Amino acid sequence: MDLVLPDFGLLFWTGLVFCSLLFLLAKFAWKPILGAVNAREEKIAEALDLAEKTKAEMKTLKAENEALLKEARAERDKMLKDAKKQADSFIDDSKGKAKEEAQKIITDARDSIQNEKNAAITELKSHVGALSIEIAEKIIQNELSKDEKQKALVDKILDKTNMN
Amino acid sequence: MSSFSLHRFLLITCVCFFFTNAFSSTNKEEKEFNVGEMIMHHVKDAHEWHLWGPEHGGTSIYLPVILYDNGLKMFSSCHFYHGSEGTSIDHKTHKTLHYYKGSGPAEGYALFHEKIYKLDSKNQLQIEDGHVHGNTKPFDVSITKNVISLFVGSLLLFLIMFSAARFYKKNGAVAPKGIAKFMEPLILFVRDDIAKENIKHNKHHRYVPYLTTIFFFIWINNLLGLIPIFPGGANLTGNITVTMFLALCTLFLTLISSNKNYWMHIFATPGVPIALLPIMIPIEIVGIFTKPFALMIRLFANITAGHIIILALISIIFINKNVAWGALSVPMALFISVLELLVAALQAYLFAMLSALFIGAAVEEAHH
Structure with a gap:
């Protein structure tokens, strides 16, 4: 029966020893152990957090880089395109100008040729006129050296005039 | 297994040895082996710690007994185990029960089933139906097993x-x-x-x-x-x-x-x-x-x-x-x-x- 009956002496010692053990362990064992474990857990959590953050940062950095690269590429393409366009337009312009110039030169040349031609014709005409007059003079002189010939001419001219 | 103490083992081994070798053993220690008693003895608290050897005269660590009974009393439990043997007749079952009577500083106290009691005026323990009846218990804060x-x-x-x-x-x-x-x-x-x-x-x-x-x-x-x-x-x-x-x-x-x-x-x-x-x-x-x-x-x-x-x-x-x-x-x-x-x-x-x-x-x- 006394197997299931509590004993005062043992209760006293159990209480004393257990309470002191609880106090001593709490102060000298659990506190430092759990403190260190907690500190370590925090450290690990922090490290993991940092890693995660760095990863995210790297990700955004990469994305940023990519965007920048894309932008740069687009810009380059645009620049190339622009340059080509510019070059093309320059060439076109130049071509047009050259053509125009050539046209102008040709026109000018034509004009000057025409002028020259006209001048030459005029000169030729006047020359021919003078020559004709000279010839005519000479002929007339020759014709009119005699009075009958002069009379005949006047008659002829008068005939013509009457017919009108 | 814990409480399986070696002295019992050695004792019984000895008995077995004599038995199997057909020696006629007249050893007075060869008493009836009571399993229940042995087990209960080992799962309960005690004032001594048996190491080896027979129950009486073997090697034990005697633990200090601390009593508060008209002042603090401290003495080794060997004053019980090495004291005199007391016997009482159960008032109900009329069986003779054994207990330890303290000697020296343990004078006036008795140890029955590992519990300490004060002896009455006739220097006796009154036991009824296996339990001590009438004897007071001192305030016991002994260092037990x-x-x-x-x-x-x-x-x-x-x-x-x-x-x-x-x-x-x-x-x-x-x-x-x-x-x-x-x-x-x-x-x-x-x-x-x-x-x-x-x-x-x-x-x-x-x-x-x-x-x-x-x-x-x-x-x-x-x-x-x-x-x-x-x-x-x-x-x-x-x-x-x-x-x-x-x-x-x-x-x-x-x-x-x-x-x-x-x-x-x-x-x-x-x-x-x-x-x-x-x-x-x-x-x-x-x-x-x-x-x-x-x-x-x-x-x-x-x-x-x-x-x-x-x-x-x-x-x-x-x-x-x-x-x-x-x-x-x-x-x-x-x-x-x-x-x-x-x-x-x-x-x-x-x-x-x-x-x-x-x-x-x-x-x-x-x-x-």
């Missing part, structure tokens, strides 16, 4: 944990090595799987020191009880006084941590019709005490039962008085011993876990 075991277990636990703590003090918050590496998962197990799991709302931090202490205290003393030789072998955690104290600690902690919500559940259980409250309230109030009571009985019964089974299995040899029975009883005892290793850890876990559960119920906030 269980108290020594308690000291050893506690000291061992403190040294283990202190050296684990020293590692962290020296090295800071680093990965553990040595004894700390071994203890840390266990401590974290108690913190995370026992305390945190059962005490919600992040309130577990206050209770972790208690729960770890109770877990390791029970475990180490369970294990010490499984060691058959000194300083192991005392049935400390299978002693109702010890389990009662531990259960009372849990009850006390539950009550001082309890919040309004806990008492609301007892006196005005939500969702229970008012008409049922006169039945429910007494049930709930009884429930406060049955929980730690179950803790007390569970640990006591499990550990004591383990000791009794192992002792009983070993006793098969001595009941049959033939060593050959050892071929059966030793493997069976070994099997139970290994099982007891599991039970030692399991009961420590259960005690701590249920304590955490009760505390958790006491600090739980209303969630409706």
Whole structure:
């Protein structure tokens, strides 16, 4: 029966020893152990957090880089395109100008040729006129050296005039 | 197995030796082997610690007796064991019962079934139906076998944990090595799987020191009880006084941590019709005490039962008085011993876990 009956002496010692053990362990064992474990857990959590953050940062950095690269590429393409366009337009312009110039030169040349031609014709005409007059003079002189010939001419001219 | 003491083993082996060799033994020590008496003797507390040799005259450590009876009295228990033998006739069963009469400083006291009584005016113990009747008991705070075991277990636990703590003090918050590496998962197990799991709302931090202490205290003393030789072998955690104290600690902690919500559940259980409250309230109030009571009985019964089974299995040899029975009883005892290793850890876990559960119920906030 006394197997299931509590004993005062043992209760006293159990209480004393257990309470002191609880106090001593709490102060000298659990506190430092759990403190260190907690500190370590925090450290690990922090490290993991940092890693995660760095990863995210790297990700955004990469994305940023990519965007920048894309932008740069687009810009380059645009620049190339622009340059080509510019070059093309320059060439076109130049071509047009050259053509125009050539046209102008040709026109000018034509004009000057025409002028020259006209001048030459005029000169030729006047020359021919003078020559004709000279010839005519000479002929007339020759014709009119005699009075009958002069009379005949006047008659002829008068005939013509009457017919009108 | 713990309490299976060697002196009995040697004695019975001697008897077996004589028996099997057909010597006619007239040894007066060869008395009837009483299994029940032997087992009960070993699972109970004692004022001496048998090491080896026969019950009388063998080697024992005599533990100090401390009495408070008109002043503090301290003397060795050898004054009982080496005192004179007293006999009383049971008033009811009329059997002659033996007890130790103290000599020297123990004069006037008697030791009967490991309990100290004051002798009456006729220098006698009055025994009725196996129990002492009429003799008063002095105030006894002796260092008994269980108290020594308690000291050893506690000291061992403190040294283990202190050296684990020293590692962290020296090295800071680093990965553990040595004894700390071994203890840390266990401590974290108690913190995370026992305390945190059962005490919600992040309130577990206050209770972790208690729960770890109770877990390791029970475990180490369970294990010490499984060691058959000194300083192991005392049935400390299978002693109702010890389990009662531990259960009372849990009850006390539950009550001082309890919040309004806990008492609301007892006196005005939500969702229970008012008409049922006169039945429910007494049930709930009884429930406060049955929980730690179950803790007390569970640990006591499990550990004591383990000791009794192992002792009983070993006793098969001595009941049959033939060593050959050892071929059966030793493997069976070994099997139970290994099982007891599991039970030692399991009961420590259960005690701590249920304590955490009760505390958790006491600090739980209303969630409706």
